[in-house]
Amino acid sequence: MYFAQLLILGLLSGAVLSLVAIGFTLVIGVGKIANFAHGAFVAAGMYLGYEAYVAWHISPYLTLLPALAFFGLVGWGMAEVFEQRGRKIGEVGELLVGLALLLLINGLLEALFTDNARSLTGVDIGSVAVTGISIPWTELVAAIFTFALAGGLHVVIRTSRWGRALRATAEDPVVAGLCGIRVPVTQRAAVTLSVVVAGLAGVIIAPFTVLTPDVGTTYLISAFAVVVLGGIGSTAGAVLAGLAIGVIDSMAAGYLSSYWTTLAPLLIIVGYLLARPGRATA
Amino acid sequence: MTRRAAALAVKYQGPLALAVLLVAGWFLAGAVNATTVTILVLALYYAIGGLSFNFLYGSLGIFSLAQPVFVAVGGYTSVYLYNTYGISPWLSLLIAPVIAAILALPVALVATRIGGGAVLTALVTLIVAEAATPLLIAIKPLGGAIGLYAKSPPRPTFSAMQYANGADFVRILLVINVLFLSLWLWWNRSRFGLFVTAIKDAPDAGESVGVPTARMRLAVFLIAAMLAAPAGVVYAQYNLLTSPDLFLGATALFQFIVVALVGGAARPWGALVGSLLITYLSQEVSDLSGSKPGAAPLTFAVVFVIMALIVPRGLSGTWERIAQRRRPSIDASLGPIAKRPGAVPGTPPPAAADGEDLTTRHGLTAS
Numbered sequence: 001m002y003f004a005q006l007l008i009l010g011l012l013s014g015a016v017l018s019l020v021a022i023g024f025t026l027v028i029g030v031g032k033i034a035n036f037a038h039g040a041f042v043a044a045g046m047y048l049g050y051e052a053y054v055a056w057h058i059s060p061y062l063t064l065l066p067a068l069a070f071f072g073l074v075g076w077g078m079a080e081v082f083e084q085r086g087r088k089i090g091e092v093g094e095l096l097v098g099l100a101l102l103l104l105i106n107g108l109l110e111a112l113f114t115d116n117a118r119s120l121t122g123v124d125i126g127s128v129a130v131t132g133i134s135i136p137w138t139e140l141v142a143a144i145f146t147f148a149l150a151g152g153l154h155v156v157i158r159t160s161r162w163g164r165a166l167r168a169t170a171e172d173p174v175v176a177g178l179c180g181i182r183v184p185v186t187q188r189a190a191v192t193l194s195v196v197v198a199g200l201a202g203v204i205i206a207p208f209t210v211l212t213p214d215v216g217t218t219y220l221i222s223a224f225a226v227v228v229l230g231g232i233g234s235t236a237g238a239v240l241a242g243l244a245i246g247v248i249d250s251m252a253a254g255y256l257s258s259y260w261t262t263l264a265p266l267l268i269i270v271g272y273l274l275a276r277p278g279r280a281t282a
Numbered sequence: 283m284t285r286r287a288a289a290l291a292v293k294y295q296g297p298l299a300l301a302v303l304l305v306a307g308w309f310l311a312g313a314v315n316a317t318t319v320t321i322l323v324l325a326l327y328y329a330i331g332g333l334s335f336n337f338l339y340g341s342l343g344i345f346s347l348a349q350p351v352f353v354a355v356g357g358y359t360s361v362y363l364y365n366t367y368g369i370s371p372w373l374s375l376l377i378a379p380v381i382a383a384i385l386a387l388p389v390a391l392v393a394t395r396i397g398g399g400a401v402l403t404a405l406v407t408l409i410v411a412e413a414a415t416p417l418l419i420a421i422k423p424l425g426g427a428i429g430l431y432a433k434s435p436p437r438p439t440f441s442a443m444q445y446a447n448g449a450d451f452v453r454i455l456l457v458i459n460v461l462f463l464s465l466w467l468w469w470n471r472s473r474f475g476l477f478v479t480a481i482k483d484a485p486d487a488g489e490s491v492g493v494p495t496a497r498m499r500l501a502v503f504l505i506a507a508m509l510a511a512p513a514g515v516v517y518a519q520y521n522l523l524t525s526p527d528l529f530l531g532a533t534a535l536f537q538f539i540v541v542a543l544v545g546g547a548a549r550p551w552g553a554l555v556g557s558l559l560i561t562y563l564s565q566e567v568s569d570l571s572g573s574k575p576g577a578a579p580l581t582f583a584v585v586f587v588i589m590a591l592i593v594p595r596g597l598s599g600t601w602e603r604i605a606q607r608r609r610p611s612i613d614a615s616l617g618p619i620a621k622r623p624g625a626v627p628g629t630p631p632p633a634a635a636d637g638e639d640l641t642t643r644h645g646l647t648a649s
Contacts (some may be wrong), residue, residue, distance in 0.1 A: 034401040077334035087593050092400050093344065093594055096543065099404075100583070100590040111576030116531065118490030143381070145329055221409050266409045273396045273406070 004131040006254040007247060014246020015143035016205050019227035020219045021174065022150055023197035023239040028234025030170045030190035031223020033082055036098030039220030040105035041071065041195050047109055048119045051204075060203050061141075062121060067203050068196060072134050075195030079188035102216065109213035116212075123207035138207040144202055149197065150239045157235065166190060170233050204273055225265035285589040296467045306429050311452035317565075319448035323520055325561035330513035331538030332545065332553030333462055338506035340547030341478045342499055345400040348389055348407035349538050350412045352382040352507040354529035356514025360526040361430045362423070370441035379508035386507035398493035411535055415526045429525025432518065443519045451520045458512050459554060465627045466550040478502065510538075533579040540582045544589045546596020555597055560585050 020042055027035045048067055049060040082097055125141075127134040157163035168176040169186045177183045209215070226245055231238030249264050291298060335349045360374035360383050369377075389410050393403050419427050426432065435442045445451060469475050478500050480488030489495050518524040528534065545556025564581035571577040593600050 017283070034405070036404070055450050073602065081591070085594075092343075092345070093590075095404055096590040096594055099539070100587040101500065103540070103579075103583035104587050106532065107580035109573065110533075111580045114575055133307075212532070217408070217412060217535075218531070221405075221412055224405050263413055263416070266413045269406065270392050274392065274404075 002254070005252045008130055010155045010247035010250030011243055012143055012151050012246070013250060014243035015146045016201070016209075016242075017151050017246050018150065018228055018239045019146040019201040019204070020126075020198065021143065021223040021230070021242050022146075022153065022235050023194035023231055024220075025203070025230065025235065025238045026153075026190050027194035027199070028227060030032065030166050031079070031082075031187050031194065033094050033174070033191065035082075035101075035191070035194065036095065036192065036220065037078070037101035037105060038198055038207045038223060039216030039218065040102045041198035041216070042219045043076075043109060043204040043211075043213065043216035044105055045071070045199035045204075046206045046215065047202075048199070049206035049211075050081060050118065050202035050211055053120055053123065060120070060206050063203050064200055067115060067199055071196045071199030072192060075192035076188060076219065078195060079191035082191065083184065083188065100221025102220075106213050106216065113211075113213065115214075119209070120206050124226045126269075136208060139211070142204045142208075145200075146239065146242075150235050153235045178192070187255040190243075222265050225269050230271050289558050297464070299550065300463055300467075302457065302462050308453055309454070311449040313531075314449075314633070316448065316513040319452055320567050321561050322452045323448050325557045326459055326554075327513055327520075328537055328541045328561060329459055329554040330455065330462065331510055332495075332542035332551070332557055333459070334506045334509035334513075335538050335542040336545070336547040336550075336553050337466060337509060338502060339542070341502050342482055343400060344393060344499070344503060345404040345504070345507065346393065346407045346533070347404055347539060348386075348393075348410040349506070349510050350530055350535050351411050352386060352510035353514040353517070353538070354414065354418070354524070354526070355382040355385055355507075356511035357524035357529055358418070358424055358430070358514075358520035358587055359511070360515040361432045361518050364442070366423075371443040371519050372441065375512050376435075376488060378511035379446065382507045382511035383504045384427060386504050389505035390507075390648070391498050394496070394503055400579040415530050418526050418530075425525070427526060429523055429528065430525075432522045434522070443516075444522065451516060454516050458516070462509055463550050463554070474498070474609050511615070513614075524547050533582075537582060540586045543596055544585055546593075546598035546602075548595060548602045549598035552596055552598035559597075 020039070023039050024035070027033055027038065045067060048070070049063050052063040053060060054056040077099065081101075082094060085093065085097060123138060125137045127136045128140070129135075158165055165181045165186050166177070166189075168179065168189075169183050173183045176186075186214055216241070222245065226238055226241045229245065230241030232240075245265060245268065248268075252264050310385075311319065314322070331349055333354070338344050338346050356378040358375070359378040360371040363369040363377065364371055365372055374437050389407065393407055396402055396406065403538060418424055424430065431442070434444060438444065443454075477488070477493050480493045481495050481498055482492075485495055514529060518528075521528060531614075541557035541560055542553045543556070544552065544560060545552030560582060563585065564578040567581045568574070568577040589596060595603070
């Protein structure tokens with residue numbers, strides 16, 4: 001019974017990790033940028049959903065559409081910055097631009113909302129009871145959104161022309177360019193898509209997550225763990241690895257102690273990197 | 283001034299500048315008002331953390347976001363040892379680096395071995411920094427999330443390192459800064475400095491002439507951790523507190539990196555200059571905004587964004603570029619023989635620019 005409960009809680013939190021990691025795997029795989037600000041965009045989405053509900057009483061689910069447009073614009077702008085400034089200096093330049101954006105978003109959120117923890121209460125769309133625990137629909141919606149998004153992206157990437165262009169660019173940007181794929185556009189599209197997914201993920205998880213300005217860093221780390229485990233550029237891998245890490249976290253917290261939740265991703269990454277050095281950088 | 287004296291002054295410009303800095307800072311600390319003292323304490327504290335980051339990043343390109351952890355080790359060592367065993371924080375200045383090095387060893391083993399460049403190292407060390415807080419909280423004698431308050435002795439003694447006046451802390455931090463800067467200057471001229479240049483610019487060529495690459499990478503990481511720890515000792519005494527939030531909170535986590543990178547890793551003085559500049563700016567912005575809580579972190583962020591977009595090598599990196607352009611190259615003035623490193627006694631080999639391949643420069647072919 002206890003095990004089943006931990007399993008379900010783990011799967012639910014794992015779905016959130018997957019959702020954040022799907023965008024991250026795209027931006028690393030296709031965009032070829034390890035975007036340090038990825039988690040910060042999740043935080044920005046969370047505060048957007050929070051503010052829309054508190055100030056104008058708009059349900060987070062209705063906020064998704066304007067958020068799509070907003071993060072689309074921000075994402076394209078960010079991709080432009082990465083192309084223009086970051087790439088010229090090489091790998092460290094991208095790292096610097098990513099860190100700068102991370103700090104800027106954290107700083108803005110802290111200046112606007114202070115660093116007190118907040119939570120969005122009031123979005124209640126019922127709950128279902130499974131194995132003796134009641135699961136709010138808000139969490140289930142997030143999980144369903146994850147699977148729908150991952151499935152949709154998987155189909156698009158596997159079957160459409162656009163998806164082929166993405167895969168070709170991920171495989172080899174130079175050859176893809178020789179074949180007539182507009183590599184800069186494709187890479188920017190991937191970066192934009194990742195930012196949009198991160199922002200929407202933030203809006204979706206806002207109703208059941210504690211909001212602090214720096215929460216993005218935590219999501220960045222777990223997304224990194226998920227991507228390392230699931231394979232770079234693979235949405236299916238991101239979903240499976242996210243669920244796995246969610247369950248491991250949940251079991252560790254349930255049977256050992258809560259601080260293992262933070263340590264589990266670290267141990268997974270370090271173990272993997274030491275066991276298979278070089279794989280994660282490919 | 284005679285030409286000979288002028289030549290000597292140029293030759294010893296580093297030590298001279300440090301001596302001037304030490305003397306001027308020492309007396310300045312007593313002459314300025316309380317607000318300035320606060321700024322100076324913060325700036326000099328960030329400068330040590332930034333220096334430890336820059337030493338590692340500038341030497342070997344290892345981008346460690348875990349330096350705040352080693353600073354925190356200093357803070358916890360000092361307050362815990364003083365409260366429990368009455369060991370003076372002055373002694374902790376020596377003990378803390380040792381503990382930091384021991385704790386840094388596993389991190390160093392991972393960070394120097396995974397390969398994959400700055401981004402991967404940055405992510406792994408960021409995880410270490412994030413994991414440090416829950417670990418610290420889990421260790422019960424260290425006071426959990428609240429941390430430890432330093433006990434005050436019944437009457438002020440030297441050994442407690444507790445001063446009502448911030449100027450004393452400015453002096454302590456200043457001495458540490460100057461000491462570390464001198465150490466770095468010495469290091470650059472020593473064989474280790476040459477090893478590090480070789481590893482950074484041409485690892486294969488270096489290895490082939492016997493540069494102990496793996497050992498040096500490990501050693502530099504541990505030394506950087508040791509440089510970070512004393513900053514925590516003094517800062518904990520200044521606050522009479524050591525806590526996860528003080529050293530590893532959301533804003534504290536990136537401050538060292540910001541001052542280090544804005545100052546630039548190309549020269550030892552980078553972090554100090556960056557730190558003074560940013561701390562002063564953030565204080566001004568904070569005053570203008572009416573002491574809003576988010577003002578200082580936002581200033582750090584904005585300065586960092588400007589740096590990342592416009593001068594990605596930081597102030598000292600840009601300085602170096604300008605200086606190199608103005609100075610006629612040593613190669614051209616001394617003829618072909620000087621092109622081999624070490625060919626002219628007493629001159630260090632010219633440092634390669636970023637990305638330049640030393641193997642081709644010295645007539646070798648890269649495999």
